[in-house]
């Protein structure tokens with residue numbers, strides 16, 4: 001496919017963008033000397049820019065969102081049909097796609113039963129934090145209100161979510177933050193030596209990292225801790241997959257101290273790791289799950305907070321206490337395009353066997369990256385789950401000293417020049433940075449995977465020799 005660029009009026013687009021768009025995640029200084037890339041069109045896992053150049057998108061729309069790939073007319077048609085019928089209604093009233101998608105979603109999440117709609121991952125996490133706080137007020141006189149989060153995890157962009165954010169590089173300059181959020185140590189086995197727990201690996205390390213959570217709970221007082229919020233696989237913090245045994249111990253600790261387990265599936269949810277949800281890889285039973293990106297693959301803005309009946313029932317209003325329910329609304333949680341798109345998105349994943357493909361292609365991606373590590377000493381560690389993989393770059397394998405940010409940019413830039421878009425996580429944090437990140441759409445074929453790693457091979461050779 002060569003795109004339909006000829007039919008697009010691109011005159012003045014770059015100038016308008018340069019003059020008026022404030023882009024995400026970037027300092028605009030660079031645009032004084034280079035033009036921003038305008039992505040004009042997408043099909044499958046390929047996108048075309050303003051110059052007609054084709055790119056293989058190995059990061060699903062920059063931030064791991066377009067799980068079913070670009071150009072799905074079936075989703076667009078479903079959205080259109082729904083919008084002309086009913087585009088919106090919020091509050092206590094429902095919609096057909098809202099009810100149908102909630103039912104389908106819950107089928108995939110045994111043990112959970114209620115879906116609360118909103119429109120971004122940050123918002124879904126805020127809702128969960130609010131529920132924890134309200135439960136503390138309802139049941140524990142406000143005392144059991146603290147929310148634990150993990151070093152290196154990210155839960156969103158609002159001040160509340162940044163208060164639960166374990167990536168210092170994102171938080172710097174945005175404080176002061178909300179009180180009642182407490183950090184627990186990360187679980188990155190590759191850098192276990194930095195944590196002062198001795199020479200641990202595998203399950204023993206996972207147990208130790210989970211025990212460290214219990215230590216924080218005991219230090220804070222279990223009667224003050226309401227919830228633990230974790231990503232199943234830490235995404236932007238460095239693609240961190242926990243070792244065997246970690247999650248079992250985490251679950252045990254939460255049960256022991258009556259602490260709600262909130263899993264942030266904003267990245268891992270809806271297929272990314274080869275299961276519907278990342279937590280399902282580890283047999284965990286969460287009390288609250290939040291999701292966003294892959295729910296409708298970016299065809300519409302939709303996020304969900306899903307809870308158990310136990311949580312939901314706490315918010316049923318007693319007749320004598322009319323203020324006791326969840327006093328929250330999301331205006332755009334009433335947009336029907338989201339659930340209409342999400343229904344089709346889920347159907348596509350099922351009909352095309354994308355969970356199975358994700359597992360198989362994820363294995364291939366990791367194998368290819370491991371083969372590259374044999375050849376390029378700069379690859380210190382390869383990790384991941386399904387089609388979410390990272391390759392950490394180190395200047396020296398023994399010391400694990402990270403390579404410079406400039407060199408990581410040289411690698412991602414070289415891949416971009418070759419027509420393959422890859423990512424890199426947390427480039428500015430000494431000690432944990434410089435992880436190349438791969439999260440192609442779940443439709444990736446073996447050839448696509450080989451094309452991605454082939455580009456990385458060539459880039460590493462050019463940058464590091």
Ligand code: PMP
Nearest residue numbers: 120121122154155156266267292
């Ligand atoms: N949680 C995680 C794990 C994320 O990676 C992100 C976004 N990258 C968010 C929450 C926030 O989602 P959103 O940008 O939709 O607010």
